[in-house]
Amino acid sequence: MSNIYEIAEKVGLSPSTVARALSGKGYCSKESREKVLKAAQEMNYTPTHAAKTLKNKRTEKILFCIPDIYNPFYFGMIKGANDIFEKHGYYTLLCYTKHNIKEELRMIETLREKYGDGMILVSFNFCETNIKAVNESGMPIVLTNRYDSPHGNDNFDYVYVDTYKGIQLATRHLIEQGHDRIAFIGGNIKEQTSLERFKGWKDEMDRSGMKIDDRQVYVGDYTMDSGYACAELMMTRSNIPTGIVCANDLMAIGFIRYCNEHKIRIPDDISVVGMDNTDLAANISPGLTSIIMRQEEIGRNAATLLMERILDGRTYKKTIRLEPQLVVRESSRKK
Amino acid sequence: MSNIYEIAEKVGLSPSTVARALSGKGYCSKESREKVLKAAQEMNYTPTHAAKTLKNKRTEKILFCIPDIYNPFYFGMIKGANDIFEKHGYYTLLCYTKHNIKEELRMIETLREKYGDGMILVSFNFCETNIKAVNESGMPIVLTNRYDSPHGNDNFDYVYVDTYKGIQLATRHLIEQGHDRIAFIGGNIKEQTSLERFKGWKDEMDRSGMKIDDRQVYVGDYTMDSGYACAELMMTRSNIPTGIVCANDLMAIGFIRYCNEHKIRIPDDISVVGMDNTDLAANISPGLTSIIMRQEEIGRNAATLLMERILDGRTYKKTIRLEPQLVVRESSRKK
DNA sequence: TTGAAAGCGCTAACAC
DNA sequence: GTGTTAGCGCTTTCAA
Numbered sequence: 001m002s003n004i005y006e007i008a009e010k011v012g013l014s015p016s017t018v019a020r021a022l023s024g025k026g027y028c029s030k031e032s033r034e035k036v037l038k039a040a041q042e043m044n045y046t047p048t049h050a051a052k053t054l055k056n057k058r059t060e061k062i063l064f065c066i067p068d069i070y071n072p073f074y075f076g077m078i079k080g081a082n083d084i085f086e087k088h089g090y091y092t093l094l095c096y097t098k099h100n101i102k103e104e105l106r107m108i109e110t111l112r113e114k115y116g117d118g119m120i121l122v123s124f125n126f127c128e129t130n131i132k133a134v135n136e137s138g139m140p141i142v143l144t145n146r147y148d149s150p151h152g153n154d155n156f157d158y159v160y161v162d163t164y165k166g167i168q169l170a171t172r173h174l175i176e177q178g179h180d181r182i183a184f185i186g187g188n189i190k191e192q193t194s195l196e197r198f199k200g201w202k203d204e205m206d207r208s209g210m211k212i213d214d215r216q217v218y219v220g221d222y223t224m225d226s227g228y229a230c231a232e233l234m235m236t237r238s239n240i241p242t243g244i245v246c247a248n249d250l251m252a253i254g255f256i257r258y259c260n261e262h263k264i265r266i267p268d269d270i271s272v273v274g275m276d277n278t279d280l281a282a283n284i285s286p287g288l289t290s291i292i293m294r295q296e297e298i299g300r301n302a303a304t305l306l307m308e309r310i311l312d313g314r315t316y317k318k319t320i321r322l323e324p325q326l327v328v329r330e331s332s333r334k335k
Numbered sequence: 336m337s338n339i340y341e342i343a344e345k346v347g348l349s350p351s352t353v354a355r356a357l358s359g360k361g362y363c364s365k366e367s368r369e370k371v372l373k374a375a376q377e378m379n380y381t382p383t384h385a386a387k388t389l390k391n392k393r394t395e396k397i398l399f400c401i402p403d404i405y406n407p408f409y410f411g412m413i414k415g416a417n418d419i420f421e422k423h424g425y426y427t428l429l430c431y432t433k434h435n436i437k438e439e440l441r442m443i444e445t446l447r448e449k450y451g452d453g454m455i456l457v458s459f460n461f462c463e464t465n466i467k468a469v470n471e472s473g474m475p476i477v478l479t480n481r482y483d484s485p486h487g488n489d490n491f492d493y494v495y496v497d498t499y500k501g502i503q504l505a506t507r508h509l510i511e512q513g514h515d516r517i518a519f520i521g522g523n524i525k526e527q528t529s530l531e532r533f534k535g536w537k538d539e540m541d542r543s544g545m546k547i548d549d550r551q552v553y554v555g556d557y558t559m560d561s562g563y564a565c566a567e568l569m570m571t572r573s574n575i576p577t578g579i580v581c582a583n584d585l586m587a588i589g590f591i592r593y594c595n596e597h598k599i600r601i602p603d604d605i606s607v608v609g610m611d612n613t614d615l616a617a618n619i620s621p622g623l624t625s626i627i628m629r630q631e632e633i634g635r636n637a638a639t640l641l642m643e644r645i646l647d648g649r650t651y652k653k654t655i656r657l658e659p660q661l662v663v664r665e666s667s668r669k670k
Numbered sequence: 671t672t673g674a675a676a677g678c679g680c681t682a683a684c685a686c
Numbered sequence: 687g688t689g690t691t692a693g694c695g696c697t698t699t700c701a702a
Contacts, residue, residue, distance in 0.1 A: 001447075001473065003678095003679055003680085004679070004680070005679080013688075013689090014688065014689045014690075015679090015680085015689090015690095016681080016682080016688075016689060016690075016691090017687080017688055017689075019680065019681065019682090020681095020682095020687090020688085023680095023681085025681095025682090026681095026682080026687095027687050027688080028687070028688085029687060029688090032687080032688085044471065044473075046444065046447040046448050047448060047679080047680075048389070048448060048449055048678085048679050048680075049385075049388075049445070049448035049449055049450045050384075050385040050386075050388035050389040050394075050449060050678085050679080050680095051385075051389055051678070051679035051680040051681090051694090052679080052680060052681080053384075053385035053680095053694090054383070054385040054386055054389055054678090054679080054680075054681095054693095054694045054695065054696090055679090055680055055681045055682085055693085055694055056680090056681075056694090057694085059385075061450075063428075069404075069410050069413055069414075069429075070407065070410050070614070072405065072407075075404050075405050078404055078431065079404075082431065091430070091441075091445070092430075092431065093398075093428040093429065093430060094404075094428065094429035094430070094431065095426070095427075095428060095429070096413065096417065096427065096429065106426075109381065110384070110426065112336075112381040113381050113382060113383060113384035114383055114384055114385060115384045115396075136379065138336065138379075224614060224615075224618045228618075253618055253619075254618060256620070257617075257618045257619070257620060260620035260621075261620075279405070279559060280559075280615070282592075283559045283563075283588055283589060283592045284588075284592070284619055284620070285591070285592060285595035285596075285619075285620060286595075338694095338695055338696085339695070339696070340695080348672080348673085349672065349673045349674075350673085350674095350695090350696085351672075351673060351674075351675090351697080351698080352671085352672055352673070354695095354696065354697060354698085355671095355672090355697095355698095358696095358697080360697090360698095361671095361697095361698080362671050362672075363671075363672085364671060364672090367671080367672085382695080382696075383694085383695055383696075385694080385695080385696095386678090386694070386695035386696040386697090387695080387696060387697080388678090388696095389677095389678045389679065389680090389694090389695080389696075389697095390677085390678055390695090390696055390697045390698085391678090391696085391697075392678085
């Protein structure tokens with residue numbers, strides 16, 4: 001591949017003039033510029049990204065880490081963020097971290113190598129390990145979850161929708177519909193976001209004076225199949241709940257699939273509420289009652305915070321909280 | 336951020352010794368190595384990616400372009416490819432090209448700048464413009480569609496599932512079930528893959544001696560909403576079809592949603608066949624008859640072809656064809 | 671085993 | 687308006 005020296009030689013000018021002609025910055029006569037551009041074209045010239053970066057310290061790329069590409073929840077976030085980055089001439093590169101902290105650390109390391117100028121980090125499980133890496137990276141990173149270290153020396157931004165409150169809304173909705181046996185299908189509560197969701201359900205149940213026991217709590221992994229499996233398990237037990245709060249739409253869909261297959265009527269026999277309000281919620285049958293999680297807004301806000309750090313040089317911490325909201329569809333109704 | 340010079344100064348060795356210690360290549364005494372590694376750790380050292388690349392000409396990154404993150408069809412491909420790249424220590428970076436040829440060209444340009452070592456390019460619309468860019472990039476690029484230029488001088492690999500045949504299978508299935516009014520919901524036939532799918536339906540209809548007219552052909556954009564809209568339009572017309580071939584699962588799901596909302600029974604009133612056999616096909620109700628498109632295998636094969644070019648230096652062209660397959664579920668049955 | 675030095679391709683300050 | 691030159695941070699050859 002050609003470089004500016006070869007072009008310079010070909011047109012009989014110096015490399016710096018070529019560079020000026022190409023970049024449009026600095027003085028350069030019209031003639032020279034034209035000669036250079038023509039030659040560049042002919043020689044099929046492309047600047048080398050690495051060389052530019054080494055000088056500029058700017059890649060104009062953002063690394064966007066998502067734990068799970070199968071989950072439509074993230075699509076909105078990606079779109080929202082992308083819209084902002086684009087405006088500033090930045091590219092978004094998605095990194096699929098597979099729900100795996102090692103992958104997250106690898107990508108933070110890649111960011112430290114300055115492969116990108118900043119990062120949006122989505123994770124189900126912010127913990128001391130990855131937060132430490134974030135803090136020590138010295139690079140701009142925005143989380144899409146709430147996280148505050150006990151030591152209070154965090155220096156990253158975050159944008160979040162209050163998941164705890166979201167699950168409360170879902171639970172309260174079922175309670176208001178007169179349900180009294182309400183189960184919860186969530187994730188592993190060792191993970192931060194799963195714990196929050198679980199608490200949202202538990203606290204709301206407690207507040208309403210509902211009895212709960214362990215057998216009302218089902219553990220999935222946010223996939224449709226795990227929702228299905230939870231339904232299977234539930235139906236082997238006595239005292240089947242009449243209302244189900246699912247920690248995301250996908251599990252709710254899996255749950256409903258089981259019900260459809262086994263002639264359990266939704267919402268006649270059981271009311272189901274999902275969370276995330278993904279496109280699917282409106283498109284399956286029956287339509288799934290769900291919680292709006294403002295994915296696009298999260299993405300847009302996260303991207304904006306990142307650009308502030310990168311372009312405006314903001315160095316103090318900023319956090320943004322967004323409100324979840326209930327959407328009622330056909331999958332839930334009065335008991 | 337620290338660099339090898341600062342480390343060298345700190346430990347009282349030369350930068351080249353530090354580099355050797357860090358890379359593990361070349362001679363370096365055990366003592367020196369230990370000193371260096373310790374200092375590097377203390378100074379929170381990370382190598383600069385750009386500097387390495389400038390020397391090595393290797394980024395160990397692959398750019399994976401997908402037109403549409405909302406479509407679960409691509410998930411399997413990403414996973415399959417990722418599995419292979421990982422084995423070779425390569426990272427996959429996803430680029431969302433939004434069904435937009437300009438974005439594709441931008442990413443090909445980014446590849447030419449050597450921001451990555453190779454690319455898997457997924458597009459709905461391979462045409463002269465993007466194929467020219469692919470051919471001229473001089474970089475290893477694998478397509479996940481069939482494409483052969485008339486001039487026959489292509490030098491890229493591709494892996495594909497025969498979509499034409501896939502739609503034929505879907506169409507034949509409905510014909511065999513006794514349907515005679517069979518509609519097709521596809522995409523804009525200006526796009527290469529949409530045209531292939533359309534032809535699959537048309538040719539199979541012709542072969543079976545079925546009459547077809549324009550009003551049996553509906554144009555969507557591969558989203559659920561567009562499937563819904565096609566259903567809406569269809570129902571305003573007379574002579575409603577009894578069988579529907581959809582060019583992907585998402586449109587089929589949107590179509591079914593319309594039917595559910597309007598008390599049209601699937602499959603009693605209308606049989607529906609999708610394409611892609613995404614996870615959703617099995618999880619919605621009724622289960623969607625669909626065409627297996629071997630997404631993971633496409634991904635794995637594409638990644639393997641790419642690694643052959645990058646690591647083994649293969650320079651001749653290779654193409655791989657995979658067979659689609661019908662899966663029958665509840666959404667289609669005998670008329 | 672270690673160090674000096676050149677060079678990857680580009681940018682930008684400075685001199686002409 | 688143009689050219690010279692000195693880096694950016696790393697790798698690698700060659701000499702010591």
